[in-house]
Amino acid sequence: MINMDEKNAYKTFRIASIRPDNYRVKTFTLDGALEAKPGQFCMVWIPRLNEKPFSIMNADPLTFNIAAVGEFSNKLHELAVGDKITLRGPYGNGFALTGKEKKVLLVGGGYGVAPLYFFAKKCLAQKIEPVMVIGARNEQDVLLEKDFTEEGVRVVVTTDDGSKGIKGFATVAAQAELDAGGVDAVFACGPEKMMAALARLCKDKNIPCQVSLERYMGCGMGICGKCVCGGQRVCADGPIFPGEEALKENDFGQKSRDASGATKTL
Amino acid sequence: MADLTTKIASLTLRNPTILASGITGVSCDSLKRTSEGGAGAVTSKSVTMEARKGHNNPIMVAFEGGFLNAVGYSNPGIDHALQEFSAYDGEAPFIFSIVAKDAEEFGEIARKADSLQACAAIEIVLSCPHTPGYGTMAGQGTPQATQDITRAVRQQTKKPLSVKLSPSIQALGDIAKAAESAGANAINMGNTAGPGMVIDIERGQPVLAFKVGGISGPALKPLAVRCVYDVFESVKIPVIGTGGISNGKDALEMMMAGATAVGVGTAVHYRGPQALGEIAREIDAWLDAHGHASPGEIIGIAHENEPRK
Ligand SMILES: Cc1cc2nc3c(=O)[nH]c(=O)nc-3n(C[C@H](O)[C@H](O)[C@H](O)COP(=O)(O)OP(=O)(O)OC[C@H]3O[C@@H](n4cnc5c(N)ncnc54)[C@H](O)[C@@H]3O)c2cc1C
Ligand SMILES: Cc1cc2nc3c(=O)[nH]c(=O)nc-3n(C[C@H](O)[C@H](O)[C@H](O)COP(=O)(O)O)c2cc1C
Numbered sequence: 001m002i003n004m005d006e007k008n009a010y011k012t013f014r015i016a017s018i019r020p021d022n023y024r025v026k027t028f029t030l031d032g033a034l035e036a037k038p039g040q041f042c043m044v045w046i047p048r049l050n051e052k053p054f055s056i057m058n059a060d061p062l063t064f065n066i067a068a069v070g071e072f073s074n075k076l077h078e079l080a081v082g083d084k085i086t087l088r089g090p091y092g093n094g095f096a097l098t099g100k101e102k103k104v105l106l107v108g109g110g111y112g113v114a115p116l117y118f119f120a121k122k123c124l125a126q127k128i129e130p131v132m133v134i135g136a137r138n139e140q141d142v143l144l145e146k147d148f149t150e151e152g153v154r155v156v157v158t159t160d161d162g163s164k165g166i167k168g169f170a171t172v173a174a175q176a177e178l179d180a181g182g183v184d185a186v187f188a189c190g191p192e193k194m195m196a197a198l199a200r201l202c203k204d205k206n207i208p209c210q211v212s213l214e215r216y217m218g219c220g221m222g223i224c225g226k227c228v229c230g231g232q233r234v235c236a237d238g239p240i241f242p243g244e245e246a247l248k249e250n251d252f253g254q255k256s257r258d259a260s261g262a263t264k265t266l
Numbered sequence: 267m268a269d270l271t272t273k274i275a276s277l278t279l280r281n282p283t284i285l286a287s288g289i290t291g292v293s294c295d296s297l298k299r300t301s302e303g304g305a306g307a308v309t310s311k312s313v314t315m316e317a318r319k320g321h322n323n324p325i326m327v328a329f330e331g332g333f334l335n336a337v338g339y340s341n342p343g344i345d346h347a348l349q350e351f352s353a354y355d356g357e358a359p360f361i362f363s364i365v366a367k368d369a370e371e372f373g374e375i376a377r378k379a380d381s382l383q384a385c386a387a388i389e390i391v392l393s394c395p396h397t398p399g400y401g402t403m404a405g406q407g408t409p410q411a412t413q414d415i416t417r418a419v420r421q422q423t424k425k426p427l428s429v430k431l432s433p434s435i436q437a438l439g440d441i442a443k444a445a446e447s448a449g450a451n452a453i454n455m456g457n458t459a460g461p462g463m464v465i466d467i468e469r470g471q472p473v474l475a476f477k478v479g480g481i482s483g484p485a486l487k488p489l490a491v492r493c494v495y496d497v498f499e500s501v502k503i504p505v506i507g508t509g510g511i512s513n514g515k516d517a518l519e520m521m522m523a524g525a526t527a528v529g530v531g532t533a534v535h536y537r538g539p540q541a542l543g544e545i546a547r548e549i550d551a552w553l554d555a556h557g558h559a560s561p562g563e564i565i566g567i568a569h570e571n572e573p574r575k
Contacts, residue, residue: 003330012468043323045323045324051475084469086466217323218337219326221535223532225288226340228295228296230296231295232299233296233539236535249295250295257293259319260340260343261293261311
């Protein structure tokens with residue numbers, strides 16, 4: 001019997017529960033598990049429609065946090081408990097720990113908090129203290145705050161309009177946490193401009209940092225090239241990159257590509 | 267150390283490995299990275315006149331022997347591509363892959379591709395099995411169409427010209443001869459095979475959004491080797507053997523069938539962008555161990571007659 005790489009095989013689950021998180025985000029918990037690392041993602045397939053990448057929020061049971069932003073994600077939001085979800089993965093490299101960290105700072109924006117939630121639980125299991133900065137436009141967009149606090153993670157919230165927590169960008173809160181000292185590494189997933197600013201900040205302060213990039217994905221298997229950021233294949237070489245590596249790519253924080261491969265300004 | 271220097275018309279490669287079209291070749295930087303990884307040459311994703319979004323996902327699906335893909339020629343269009351690749355300065359020569367709907371449009375896009383200074387050679391693809399309006403789906407896989415298109419492109423460029431054929435066509439010899447007589451400098455043999463289909467049994471649906479796709483990877487190799495063997499007997503111009511090459515031994519097999527150089531695609535999934543440099547080193551090690559000074563000593567030796575020099 002010849003076996004293909006298990007991650008490339010399609011796996012069908014059923015939806016065990018659906019939790020609405022806000023006006024456009026739902027958490028989908030499936031009826032099975034996947035062996036995966038925080039920061040990895042799956043390609044979720046809806047037959048006869050499309051296939052799109054989503055970060056793993058929890059591996060056991062497999063959980064996704066999905067924002068309805070267009071045709072595909074809206075279709076996912078129409079699914080009900082008991083419906084099938086078919087996907088392949090996990091793909092990508094995941095966030096990496098050296099084993100020496102005692103305290104880490106996690107910075108997330110939008111659904112970028114989902115993989116950081118998975119990662120925070122891994123940190124806790126390894127007796128590393130995670131501090132979570134959640135950045136959002138306004139109070140309604142703050143995601144998973146309760147999930148983090150229930151795990152015992154200290155959460156700092158920032159909103160652009162000041163409707164909740166500190167008024168301002170997540171980077172402001174992150175800077176304050178770094179200035180307070182004791183942070184051994186920074187992990188970020190969110191808007192790329194925020195992550196670029198954070199990567200520069202960490203570089204100046206000589207603190208290791210990892211950022212999770214998002215690009216239009218085609219094959220998810222490192223072949224088609226649609227997701228490249230400069231010379232890096234985000235699906236296969238990433239999506240997590242050391243901040244210093246990301247800063248070397250001209251595209252980082254600047255340019256993305258659409259389905260045709262044409263560049264567009266971030 | 268064997269001398270791996272490979273010549274295809276006026277093109278000189280440091281080794282016989284060529285990044286196949288459509289494999290990460292969307293950005294200038296990723297081609298540079300493949301060059302830095304040791305590739306002999308790199309090929310762009312195939313480019314059309316206008317931007318194309320391509321087929322919806324899934325555009326690629328794995329099976330036990332390799333992959334099926336139906337990307338549908340997504341690309342930003344020739345004008346954007348000219349801009350993208352203008353900064354290419356990798357050591358591996360840059361091959362511009364172009365496709366068009368008919369001979370006239372092929373001529374037009376070839377003229378544009380030729381204007382790019384970084385463009386060391388042009389490849390025209392007449393063999394895509396999964397894009398309506400192009401390749402075999404547009405009847406470009408016949409001797410007559412091959413001749414007309416090759417001639418139209420030849421009139422627009424003096425740069426080395428390769429014509430990429432389909433392994434799923436029977437009249438291969440005639441098609442290769444048609445390309446040669448119309449001025450091609452090399453035959454790339456070849457594209458993906460099929461098309462084939464993969465159905466997910468839990469959902470009872472074809473996985474690819476386009477339902478069918480071209481077969482690449484290990485399962486393609488014996489077919490590609492046979493096609494290269496046949497084409498080698500039909501034409502005098504060099505053959506680039508593409509299909510299922512994952513390591514040095516695969517490449518050597520292809521060269522014994524008659525390939526002067528080898529195209530490498532799906533192996534980038536298994537081994538990353540440095541795959542080509544590694545394959546070149548594996549070819550080198552084998553040639554050394556077997557007392558060969560250069561690949562020229564083994565190219566075409568599978569044929570009954572004396573290998574061509
Ligand atoms: C590694 C990775 C992890 C992600 N994790 C999550 C997550 O945990 N939760 C979540 O809600 N979203 C996540 N996304 C984004 C998600 O893939 C898009 O929101 C989704 O594809 C939108 O599809 P649509 O048809 O609903 O919207 P569309 O109207 O098609 O597009 C809306 C936005 O999604 C982007 N997009 C569309 N297709 C793709 C594609 N094939 N690949 C990447 N981006 C695309 C578009 O560029 C656009 O910005 C992730 C993306 C990546 C690359
Ligand atoms: C995802 C993908 C996209 C491809 N796109 C193109 C393309 O745009 N133009 C082309 O001539 N061939 C294209 N091909 C075919 C490859 O260049 C190559 O001929 C084929 O994959 C066989 O080689 P392999 O087995 O080493 O992959 C593509 C192949 C794959 C897998």
